[in-house]
Structures are given as C-alpha cells and as structure tokens.
Amino acid sequence: MKKRILSVALVVAMATTMFAGCGKKSDKEVKDAVSGIDVKAIDFKTNQQLTSDKVELTVWESTGGPDKFIEAAGKCFTKLYPNITIKYVNVESRDANSKIVLDGPGGNGPDLFATVHNNAGVMAASASIAPVPDSEKEILSASCNAATLAGATLSKADGTTQLYGYPVSVETYALFYNKDLIKEEEIPKTMSDLVTYIQNYDKKSGVQPFLFDAGNAYYSVMFTSTPTIHLYGENGNDIKNTYMNSKESVAQMADFTALAKAINQKSGDIDYKHNDSLFAAGQLAMNVSGAWNIRIFEESGINFGITSIPALTGSTNPPTNFMGVRCMFVSAYSKHQPEATAFAEFLMTKEMQALRCELTSTMPSRDDVLDMIDNDKIKTYMEGINKQIAYSYPMPNMAQASLFWTAFESAFANIWNGETTDIQAELDTANKSATKK
Numbered sequence: 001m002k003k004r005i006l007s008v009a010l011v012v013a014m015a016t017t018m019f020a021g022c023g024k025k026s027d028k029e030v031k032d033a034v035s036g037i038d039v040k041a042i043d044f045k046t047n048q049q050l051t052s053d054k055v056e057l058t059v060w061e062s063t064g065g066p067d068k069f070i071e072a073a074g075k076c077f078t079k080l081y082p083n084i085t086i087k088y089v090n091v092e093s094r095d096a097n098s099k100i101v102l103d104g105p106g107g108n109g110p111d112l113f114a115t116v117h118n119n120a121g122v123m124a125a126s127a128s129i130a131p132v133p134d135s136e137k138e139i140l141s142a143s144c145n146a147a148t149l150a151g152a153t154l155s156k157a158d159g160t161t162q163l164y165g166y167p168v169s170v171e172t173y174a175l176f177y178n179k180d181l182i183k184e185e186e187i188p189k190t191m192s193d194l195v196t197y198i199q200n201y202d203k204k205s206g207v208q209p210f211l212f213d214a215g216n217a218y219y220s221v222m223f224t225s226t227p228t229i230h231l232y233g234e235n236g237n238d239i240k241n242t243y244m245n246s247k248e249s250v251a252q253m254a255d256f257t258a259l260a261k262a263i264n265q266k267s268g269d270i271d272y273k274h275n276d277s278l279f280a281a282g283q284l285a286m287n288v289s290g291a292w293n294i295r296i297f298e299e300s301g302i303n304f305g306i307t308s309i310p311a312l313t314g315s316t317n318p319p320t321n322f323m324g325v326r327c328m329f330v331s332a333y334s335k336h337q338p339e340a341t342a343f344a345e346f347l348m349t350k351e352m353q354a355l356r357c358e359l360t361s362t363m364p365s366r367d368d369v370l371d372m373i374d375n376d377k378i379k380t381y382m383e384g385i386n387k388q389i390a391y392s393y394p395m396p397n398m399a400q401a402s403l404f405w406t407a408f409e410s411a412f413a414n415i416w417n418g419e420t421t422d423i424q425a426e427l428d429t430a431n432k433s434a435t436k437k
Contacts, residue, residue: 030072033355039079042351046080047342055084055336057343060091060099060113064295065360072355077346084339093326100128104333111340117151117325120164121399124154130330130337132163136345140166143348143366151325151394155237165327166344167365168356172323173219173290174388175310179303181207181285188310191255198262201285211275212288214260215267215413217405218395219288222309222319223256224249224408224427225393230320231404236396239436242404245427253415253423255312260416267416279304291385294361306384308391323392325365357382363389400436407433 061070067088074086089110091099097119103109115123123129132140132152140149144167152165177187188194194210201209213219221231224244232238243249263270276293278284280300288309289297297304308318328347330340346352353364354372361378363385364370370386373379395401411430413419420426 029359030068030075033072033359034075037076037351037355039076042076042346042349044080044346044349047338050081050084050339050342051336052083055339056087057084057112057336057340058087058089058110059343060089060096060110062092062114063090065362066093066114066356069356069359072359073347073352074343076352077343080346081339081342084343086343097123100331100333101126104128104331107333109331109333111334111336112328112330112344114168114326114328116395117165117167117327118395118397118401120152120154120327120329120397121401123329124162124164125399128332129164130332130334130341132166132330133341136166136341137163139345140348143350143368145367147323147392147394148325148365150235151323151397152327154397155235165325165329166348167325167327168347168353169326169360169362170323170365170389171290171292171326171362172321172385172389172392173288173309174385175307176279176287176289176293176297177305177307178279178282178285179305180282184305184307187286187307190311191259191313194310195255195258195262198259206283208278208284210286211263211265211270211278211284213267213272213275214256214263214270214416215409216272217408217412218322219272220256220412220416221408222321223252223312225320226252227317227320227391230393232396232398232401236394236401237398239398239400242408242431242434244408244434245424245431250424250427251314252312253427256412257415257423260418267413291362291381294381306381308384308387318388318391321388321392322395323389325394326362403434403436407431 059070061067067090070086070088078085091113093115096113096115100109100113148167148170152167153161153163155161188197198209225231226248229243229246229248230236231242231244233243275284275287276289279287280297280302282302311317312319328344330337330344334340350366350369350372353366353369357364357369357373358375358378361381363382370379370382407430411426415423415426
C-alpha cells in the first residue's frame with residue numbers, strides 16, 4: 001500500500017490533466033461530431049406541441065465524455081428546435097440523486113439529469129423524478145432489451161409498473177488485462193485456473209497477477225448470484241429475502257475464499273481505486289473494472305484488452321453479476337417537462353446512441369447500435385464488455401435495496417479477511433440485516 005507505483009492521487013491528476021489539456025481537442029470533437037450528423041435524417045418525430053417560446057434546458061451530467069455528448073447532442077437538438085437550447089452543468093452522476101432533492105424544490109435544479117438506475121426508487125419516493133409518459137414506453141421498448149428497461153422500471157403497490165428513466169447506456173465490470181503482461185490465450189477460463197495462475201506467478205517481477213475489490217458488494221455479488229438467483233428475487237423487489245444466502249451462494253463462495261488465500265491481501269488494501277491505479281501503471285496483469293475507466297487506461301499508455309470474468313466452479317459461463325443502467329431522468333421540478341422529455345427521447349435515437357458510445361467509450365443501451373460504430377478500437381472494447389453483460393442483471397432499484405450494501409459489504413470483507421469460516425452464518429446475518437419481514 002505504502003509503495004504504490006502510481007497513487008490514486010496521481011491517477012486523478014492524470015485524468016484531470018487529460019481532460020483539461022484536451023479541451024480544444026474535445027471542443028473540436030464536438031464540432032466535428034455535429035457537422036457529421038444530418039439531423040433531418042434521424043428517425044425522430046418532432047413534437048409540434050412543444051412551446052415556441054425560447055427555452056434553455058439545464059442538463060446535469062458527468063465530465064470525461066458524457067459532457068461532450070450532451071453538448072454535441074444539444075447542438076443537434078437545437079437544429080430541430082431552434083428555440084430550445086441545452087445548457088450543460090457538471091454534476092457527477094453519483095451525486096445527482098442526492099443533489100436533486102436539495103436543488104430541485106428551490107428552482108436551482110436541472111430539467112434533465114443522469115444517474116444510475118438503482119437510485120430510481122429513492123428518487124421516486126421523494127417525488128423528485130417524473131414518470132416516462134405512456135406514449136414514450138412503446139418507443140423505448142422497441143429499441144432497448146428487456147433487462148435494460150427493467151432497470152429503469154419500478155413496481156407500484158398495486159402490482160403495476162412504472163417506467164421512470166431513459167436508459168442511455170449500460171455498464172458492468174469485466175476482466176481487463178494488460179496484453180504486455182499476459183497473452184490472450186493465457187487468460188484463465190475458470191476461477192480454479194485463475195487461482196493456479198496467481199499461485200504460479202513470478203512474485204519477483206514487481207507485477208501483481210490479479211486483483212478485484214473483494215470488500216465491495218457491487219463486485220463480490222457475482223459469487224452469491226446465479227442465473228436463477230438474483231438479489232431480492234427475480235424482479236428485484238422481494239424485500240423479505242435477498243436470496244444471497246442460498247445453498248448455491250454458499251457453495252460458490254468457495255471460489256471467493258480460494259481467491260482470498262491466493263491473493264493474500266486484506267480487502268481494505270485492494271479497493272478499486274488501488275487496483276485501477278496499479279493497472280494504469282502497468283503493475284497489474286488482470287483487473288476487474290468497467291468501461292468508465294477505458295479513457296484513463298488508454299491515456300496511461302498501457303496496451304489492454306477486455307473480456308469476460310472467469311467462470312465459477314461448476315459452470316462454463318461467466319459469473320452472474322450486476323448491470324448498471326445509466327438513465328436520464330426528467331426532473332419533477334422542471335418547468336419544461338415536455339421539452340426535457342423530447343430531448344431525453346432524442347438521446348435514445350440510434351444516431352445519438354452511436355455518438356455517445358464514440359465520445360464516452362461506454363456501451364449503448366440499444367441493441368442495434370454497435371454496428372454503427374466507426375472506431376474499431378472502441379467497438380472491440382464494447383464487444384469485450386458485451387461478453388460479460390450477457391450474464392448480468394440490473395441492480396435492484398427499490399428504495400429498500402440500500403440495505404444490501406452495508407450488510408453484505410461487511411459479510412464479504414469478513415469472509416475474505418478470514419474473520420469467519422462459517423460462510424452460511426455470515427451470509428444469514430447479512431440477509432437478516434438487508435431485509436424487512
């Protein structure tokens with residue numbers, strides 16, 4: 001820990017420098033992207049019922065690519081609606097769900113903002129987001145797969161469902177590997193192979209073979225999930241049971257403990273920030289990470305590829321893991337909801353989805369977009385991520401699902417660090433803490 005080759009601070013500084021130094025390049029990217037798009041050819045029906053008054057829509061998004069996408073898409077949208085302009089404001093997606101509650105009521109919030117789908121339950125409960133109009137559901141259903149839409153949909157007390165977000169991208173974690181440290185044909189196919197690879201790795205090389213954030217439930221849930229056992233049930237809304245303490249889950253945790261012994265580092269010492277830092281520095285052969293780091297890893301100069309995570313014992317498929325759906329939500333506090341809705345719908349067109357993928361290096365939510373990507377490198381990255389997404393399921397988005405994180409992160413850390421050997425009892429305790437009877 002004390003001798004990290006590349007510190008977290010340096011990675012952040014590197015990313016900051018990257019985007020600050022490339023400001024002119026990014027502006028040119030936006031200009032070139034807009035000039036290359038024939039907005040009249042986009043399959044998007046303009047709404048004649050929108051206001052003819054001059055309107056400025058405020059959109060919250062993150063930096064590092066999503067910002068440039070909103071700016072570029074906004075310019076395209078204004079070509080269709082000359083009276084409507086888009087104002088980008090930097091609010092990171094991880095902060096937007098809490099900030100909207102504070103800024104929205106006072107009129108200082110956005111008309112449209114981005115955050116991950118599993119925040120939808122809490123935001124809907126606080127009446128901070130507007131539901132997607134029924135007329136829009138058919139449009140989204142025709143282009144997005146069922147799992148993606150499920151992430152943006154909430155179950156209501158009467159048994160019906162309500163769609164709240166416009167899913168602009170899909171994300172999960174996968175296996176990133178340094179091509180200069182491990183050949184593609186050497187990548188372990190199973191967790192057993194991975195343990196053997198770690199044990200036989202040359203520890204004098206100064207390079208670590210494999211790491212992942214074991215104490216983080218977002219990652220370690222792949223050891224307690226199966227194709228038929230998902231957190232809080234098939235639909236993610238059974239608050240009475242997490243199902244993460246099933247006999248199948250306990251059996252799969254044998255791979256988790258085997259990795260713990262092979263890696264032989266405390267969970268607190270191998271969090272994702274540490275691991276990503278080592279990988280960016282070329283000091284880690286394999287790392288479990290996500291598309292959100294592609295730009296940083298590219299800028300670091302390492303030669304890397306992406307593929308699925310090794311299969312758990314007894315399976316030939318990648319582990320079942322979490323999928324995150326990045327959604328654009330219309331603020332319930334917006335005075336221009338029809339116009340914000342129109343822009344959100346515009347972001348879902350094939351052309352805008354392809355543009356977003358190229359500018360952000362993240363997976364489109366539509367199934368019919370990857371073939372439109374001109375950048376072969378980005379397309380290859382997306383194909384690697386897709387190998388894992390095929391086995392992912394949306395994180396539960398009900399408000400009570402927040403109970404899962406603290407309860408199971410404690411359990412995973414205790415098991416990984418050898419503080420308990422009774423895995424069933426540990427998972428039972430976590431299950432009790434994360435449920436309501």
